[in-house]
Amino acid sequence: MSEHHEPLPVERKLLTPGVYVLLLLTFIGVCFAAWRFIFGLSSVTNLDQQHPWGLWIAFDVATGVALAAGGFTAGALAHIFHREHYHAIVRPALLTAMLGYTFVGIGLMADLGRYYNIWHPAMPWMWSPNSALFEVGMCVMLYLTVLYLEFAPIVCERFQKYDKRFALLTNLSDRVYPILNKIMPLLIIAGVVLSCAHQSSLGNLMVLVPSKMHPLWSTPIMTILFLLSAIAVGFPMVIFEGMYAAWSLKLKPEMHILSKLAKYIPVLLGAYLGFKIGDMAIRGSYVYLGEGSTQSTMFIIEMVFGVIVPFVMLLSARVRNSPGWLFLASLLVVLGVALNRINVFLVAFMPLYPVKSYFPAIGEIAVTIGLVSLLMFLYRVVVTYFPVITHPGKVRAA
Amino acid sequence: MSLNRREFIKAAGLAGIGGSACLLGERAQASEARSPSPDAMGVLVDIPKCIGCRRCEYACQEAAGFDPPPIETFEDKSVFEQARRPQPRSHTVINRYANPQDQANPVYNKFNCMHCVDPACVSACLVSALSKQEDGPVVYDVSRCMGCRYCLVACPFEIPTYDYDMPLKPQVRKCNLCAHLVPEVQDVPACVKICPQEVLTYGKRSELLELAHEKIVTAPDVYIDHVYGEHEAGGASWLYLSSVPFDQVGFKHFDHKAPPRLTEKIQHAEFKYFLPPLMWFGLLGAAMWLTKPESGGTSHE
């Protein structure tokens, strides 16, 4: 397969002032996390018997999984449907997914009471196929493995092409690379199947508790809504992070690819919107829209600013071709899906016997911000040293 | 560059197929309701008889190995000012409610695990740490537990609690119907044994149900015609008789269908025998092969 331009390590100075800020935020998060591991969940979180799940599950886990969907949607587009034009976005999307899922795992460790038992779902004698959470756990574990394998060739390339200081690693890379390339199609398909399976199962989690869910979100088709919204947020996430990375690394964003990619978004987002409206119409839940409660307000914000506005915006070619507008529209979709996950797991969750209401504690927020900062730092480290980003500045003449 | 129609149709088609496959799968799978085992034991609570002495709270803490304070301290009625919920070290609680028929005589209700016939907590647990025994109790095996607390989320009666303050070995805490004592050490659960008013009757669920309906028929002026726990959320091993409507003594209204019936149906449609995922694998493989550009080179269309 001949490539017109290929990804290269960015080779920019790593420790900029912005990076120091990221490291500081990470450090603060690590301190709170250490506190949690020494003194228990109640010392850092606002969780109580009526609110067993808080920010860490709603954001670090559920939102993390949703926003990492760019990895499988981009992979499917470029490799399964052979839209070769989009090869340049596959690696950054893959990196986001790999780091994203790694952080889902780390975030989950902080939240699990017995984090040292995190491997239990993988053991056949513990299996519990009736549980939606079991499927989520299994698929995430398998998918994480697939993601690391999909990323391995990129690591090999560094030692084959750009860094020959370690003969052993170069040798190893030469040997592993062809094998990885041979099984790559299988890995890519497996990644898509596993993603669809757990993205939708994640939606099934709250179907089990209709009595505690606000009717605006509580629907048996939550699996479908979660899957559709994950698919819809994939490309906006790729565009958002692609443009953000370009800006922060002082590269030119690859508008010729991104605006073309943006044409898919209204279709995918439209499908999600259609199901969402259809569901509301069939269940008659629209009667709760005018309730004036926190729940109804959050639902309206989620739907209007997270789905309808970016949907309409992205129908216009002007928006898709302008870096600023495209960035804004993509960001809205990303925030909209993030808000949906937070709404489903926190806002819509209404205990029957509440003692107090839940709002994340400083420590929970600090750990989450620390995780996101560490993720952004690692993203920067990886693109600096490994061939992930295709820079338009260095396109080889075709 | 002009709009590429084929790409649009394909992408939309993908989303459509995903949705309809879920729907079809959902319909294709039947999921049977779990029916109560004939050997399942349970407890019938005769709410009007309870005097709120809280001895059951004491007995429960003792049976669970928590070293309760002396039994006299449980005579403290000030705790009734607030409606309480089960706690990690107190798996059953008695709450006081105003009696609309007789202001002088408040009603007391007992809250603990209902030992559901088709428990949501068991269906939720991803490592089978919670299980329903044939003879009734829903029991917890801490050696499997990861502490994800999905069981707390899932329980419709909001019963299990968690040791949030324990950094190393937190547990899910709830009533186990004294499964660690009955029948080896004693014949009936600790709360049933200690109750001085015979509020609690331990026995086979089927026989308790007969007894409950008999009581309603013989004393229709005392009991309302509703056995709470007979059908709520799929039914429970704990059954309650009351003189006032159940929503006035701290109970909520539930569908008769057990919540796991729906989620398990969806889950199985998606995953049964790994067939649906394999089918997807094949379909995507076919798509990958079919849309492969013929030259093997870069396609720009």
Ligand code: SF4
């Ligand atoms: S009451 Fe709750 S904890 Fe008890 S068996 Fe039912 S679902 Fe499980």
Ligand code: SF4
């Ligand atoms: S907290 Fe433990 S018992 Fe409850 S669902 Fe999670 S693993 Fe199962």
